Amino acid sequence: MEEERNEKNIEDMTFEESLRALEELVEELEAGGLDLDESLEIYEKAIKLRDHCRKILEESERKVQRLMESASGTERVDFTPDR
């Protein structure tokens, strides 16, 4: 059940969440007592998590924005400091 939920949400996970999930899988694998199928399943999930982490690291834009209050509420605009 939980597995399913995680599987579905890897893409939506924050870096910290996926890293924590990855650490748990490593512990699970290291604890041993798993058969090959279970191990492979965990392995597959771990690779997905690792790839997600890498994606966040490599692809996420380092957005720098400034909050501006307007009549319609608060909005974000790109911000570049004066150099």
Add this chain to the structure above:
Amino acid sequence: MPELMTVTQFNDKVLAVISSSREIRNVTMVAEISSITRATSGHYYLDLKDSQSNIRCTFFRYAASKLIFDPKPGMKVLVFGGASFYPKGGSLSFNIEWMKPYGKGEASAALEELTARLLKEGLFDAERKRALPVYPRAIGVVTSPSGAVIKDIIDTVAKRFPSGIILAAAKVQGEGAPESLVAGIELLNSQEDVDVIIVGRGGGSAEDLSAFNSETVVRAIASSKVPVVSAVGHATDKSLSDRVADAYAETPTMAAVMCTRDIDDIRRGLSFMTGKIARSLTSIVKDMRSRFAYPNARLDPRNAAVTLERYGAKLDLLSERGASSVSGRLRFMSSRYEVLNAKLDPKRAAEKVEGYWVALDSVSEEMDDSVVRRLADNSRELEHRSQMLAGLDPWRVLDRGYSFVTDEAGRTVTSVSGLRAGSKMTVTMRDGFVKAEVEEVTEHGRREE
């Protein structure tokens, strides 16, 4: 006769003298409040004194609105203003334009009072401090949009974890600064992805930390939903903001470092973890391999083939009652074995598996789950076939109580035809063979398996 002056004329002259006298205008004065009242109009009327003298003061609402503390009798204050003469009443007073608590550094009476109060409330307790997130989605920054603070934070974060940065521009000193800081903290708290807030002073006078000592700012930091790092940047004297914040940084750069982790460290950590996974997996497969080695050795298909051939040849030469079923079965199994044997090609399969193991060993370097999956499929198939083959081993048939018969030439005997009383034969059983002679032959048709 000297010219007579009216009171009005006199007072007007005094006013003129006072108004033009630079020495008593734009004066900064240190004094103690001896009494103070606040009128409903918002103006303050107070008496300032020192050990010898006393002066009446006015502190009008527009100026008093900038007060950052609550003035009380007995407080030492620093006031800026000048002499002011009221001609109608002939009274001289000091008109205050701004007033600050006066004391050793920030340890003024007002600040001491506020500090003591907040301390008692437990706002500075260590237990209140929250851990900073290590991988924040976005870092909120409350500071001036033009100072070095925001630049330093952007530059530092850029070299580290790719968090977003969201600036809530705020006034960090002067009139309205506390309100502006509070608004910034609250605004960033309303942003879902902001996991930590840096409140930075940056720029401006090194002296004016007053906004960061104001109660509203301290309370805003204390009630922030996400952890706050204070980077007010005053190493010698911490502000109350520094004390109430979850973490305190001496510089904005340090604050940014505290909120993020070095990207190379993160990458190393990831590699370390995936390496651990690969090693665990390798050891699981190695374990499987050693379990597999037992049936594998026992089977040794080359030996089995030789055995089969040998007994197959003997069987061809023998014939005895009851032998037909055994021999037919053996033939059948033999052919199936050959098919399987050819399909399996143990040598090739073993090489292939060896290749996979080599591939798996390198998995820790760069993992490829499809290789591992194929290896697993292959291993499983091999194991399955080994078990099948083991089931077809002719010796197993003998184990079950069957025996087979060969004639004198060593050919398997599968039929009674051609046998007569006195024919010699060899009957092979599980644990040996017997030489036998036929006593009598009875033929009763073919029996299908």
